[in-house]
Every structure is written in structure tokens, then in C-alpha cells.
Amino acid sequence: MKHLPTEPYKGVRDFYPEDMAVQQHIFNTWSRTAESFGFERYDASVLEPSEIYKSKGAENEEMVNEQTYTFTDRGDREVTLRPEMTPTVARMIAGKSKELAFPVRWYSIPNLFRYERTQRGRVREHWQLNCDIFGSNDIVADIEIIALAYQTLINFGAQPEMFEIRVNDRREMKEFYESLGISDEEIITKITRLNDRFHKIDRSLYLAELRQITPDSADAILAHLEESSQSENEVTRGLNAVGINNVKIDRSLARGFDYYTGTIFEFFDTDPSNNRSMLGGGRYDNLTGLFTSEAVSGVGFGMGDVTMRDFLDTHGLLPAKKAGAQVIVILTEERFNIDGEKVAMKLRGVGVPTLVDISTKKLGKKVAAADHSGAGYILVVGEDEVSRGEYVLKNLADGTEMSGTLEDLAQGLAV
């Protein structure tokens, strides 16, 4: 018989226990940090009506058709597996726009799906921390959201030198282009698209292409762009004031062609082997326009688990392997297995994670396996222990033993 492949579907991942341990560490750090800033968690289904992704024009329609998982359900509704969280949360905010006490701080860790060509750091399914402040037009909201992203990396154990925050502002850029007499959206889009490649291509090539778009203003745009790392704005000054200094203005920063209307930012890994954007976000006006005439603004960011994992791996910040149980109960013979479960139930009852080794290995192998698993203690159950009602708890790290009734031992281990 021909068997099915054991590989997961293209572009998605299996989480074996050791992978899941890392995943939990990432999720825990994400939510702990967001909640330390007073953010509240929300979530929604992975299924959304396709139109909430399409309704931003032909460009979006094309994106949805080519880069999402979209299908028609049995009721002839067009459905999409959510590729991003922002339209969903915009829908939810709009639904309650009259009863929410703005500003609100919300976060979520959604599973997102994109039909893409896979490559390093890009898969078809990932998890993303999404943090947003809705309903505040104060620049301090922009500063706080960047500070939250910064603190998240710090809480993973990162040093500020390991990454760099690049900030730009859509409105400032628009004003700058207008000061040069450029107001044509199409031209600005072309310039922005080229700017996005600024760090990837040669300076002379950049200038040559820029001259093709806008011959008269090319030199001024290049100069403006090159001096940006020397300059500052309200956001960078605010970040410096709260002790965040690995930040600079980068006027080449583009962030695609999404809904951002003000501040935009990205965090870059400074390690050359992982030199890529780790997270990004920005400010948008009237996020809720699709759903209601109540205009609600927002500022937020998204940070993926895949890029986070790459970052932690690159900088040696992945956590050490964690044990599945603190105590492993070992039986000398199979006939004691129920006695073993009784012992385990006692320990679990006082909050000690306990498992019973029900394998058929020999005693020595079981001890070795327990040690290998990272458990803290073993407790052997056999003829003597059951008849006497006294047990020996052995600490695997230092070899010390503690003996007594189950009650005594449970007391000693209780958390």
C-alpha cells in the first residue's frame, strides 16, 4: 500500500512539542508585554467575507484573487481565510463605535493565511501579534505603540543594538513632494515604490531611475532622503525622551500601499545574516470607513512569529528546552501501574505536574529517560513502597533523596 506523505501542506508548519514550546514562549512574551501596557485581547474567526479585503480598489482585488485562500461556500458566499487582521478589527471597532470609550488599546494573536511563493521568512500560514490604539489622534499614541513593539523585543532578551527602529511619515512626505510641485498621486506612488528599493540598489541606479520619473526634482529628493538619518521629528524625540535611542528617520521607508496616512515604522535586525524587517506598522485615519460613517483613527503594528523566531535564533535568544513533567513516577513492575497512578494523582492534586512512565523498559533505562526528559524528580513505586506506604523522591539534578509518606512528599513539592 502506498502511504500518504507525512509532510504538512505546502507553506504551513507542524508544531511538534519542541516547536510548540518555542511558540508558547513567543505567545506568552507577546501577551505579557501587551498586557503590561494595558492592552486587552480580542479575536475573531479566520473566515471573513472576501469583500472586506477587496473593496479598496482594483489593486486590492487583484491581491485578494492571487494571494489569498478564497473560496465559495455552499450558500454561494465568497469567503477568504484572513490574510491580515486590520480589516477584521476595523469591522469589530466599527460595530461598537458608539459604545466604546476611546481611545481603546487592543491586541490579538491571529493565525493568518496568504497564498504566496515560499522563501526564507515567508510561509503561507503564520501567527502575528497585532497591537492597535484606536480613537486617538495624539502623536503620543504613535510613540506608545512603537515603545510597545520595542519593549516586546527587550522582553525576549534582545539588546537595543540588535535592532534598529526606522520611522517615516506619509504626511510629511506628501508635504515635501508638494513643496517641489509634485502632487500627482501616480508620480508619488512611483517615487515611493522606488524609495522602497533605495537600500537594495546602487545609489547611481536609484538616481537614474528617479530622474526618469521626475527629472527636475530628482536631486532634491535624493538629498532629502540621504539627510533623513540626521534629522528628527516628534516621534523620534518622544521615543528618545522615554529612553529609546536605537531609532532614526528613514525617508525611503514605504510600507507598501496600504491604508497608512501618518507615521510609519519598521524594525530591522542589525545582524547582517538576518538583515530584514521584523515588524512594521503605522497610523491610519478613518480605519472604519468601510463599515460606518463614524471615522475612527488608529495606530498599530503587526509582528509575525516566523520572523520573531528567526530573530531569536539569529541572536541566540531561544529558550532552553522545558520539561513536560516535574515528577516522573517509575514502576518496578507493570502490576504496580495503578499504584503509580494513585501516587501521581496525589501529586497532581497539589499542583505538581506528574506523569507515570508506563513504558516496558528496564528500570535503569527509565531513570535515564526521566533524566533526559528534563524532569526534576523521579519517584519509584514497587513492592517495598506499596507495602510500607513510604516513598523516596529523588532529585535528578543533585542526586539527593527525600523519603516519607506521599503526604509529606506532596507537601515538600507543593507550589
Add this chain to the structure above:
RNA sequence: GCGACUAUAGUUUAGUGGUAAAACUCAGGUUUGUGGAUCCUGUGUCGAGAGUUCGAUUCUCUCUAGUCGCCCCA
């Protein structure tokens, strides 16, 4: 959508136009109630199909899968 590279044991890799290796992992034994050791044992249609050849895992072609880039990146 375009391009490059790769495919050998569970994993990571060596290797050869003439019957395929190592390390690690795992399982069992060495060891009848106590430690990551030692030693022994175990597992492969060399990605699939076709061609060249006396003979192909090795060379050629096609396909498939994966990786990495470009494009795009909400």
C-alpha cells in the same frame, strides 16, 4: 509570474559508472530495583519516470518536491 540551486538511513551529511558509508537520534540488549557512559544489534526501491551503457545512486532528459533569490508584501 521569472530565475538559480538541491534531492543518499528517522536527522545531518560523505561517497562512487561495478552489490552504499559515517555521525547523531530512536528502539532493544549488555544490566532481575535507580543516571546522559561503554560495547553490540536494528532500519535505505540513493525523490519518480525515461534514456545512454554490459552495468546508472553516479552521466543526460522530463517530472515532482524542497530551498534560496526576483516580483509582490495588506
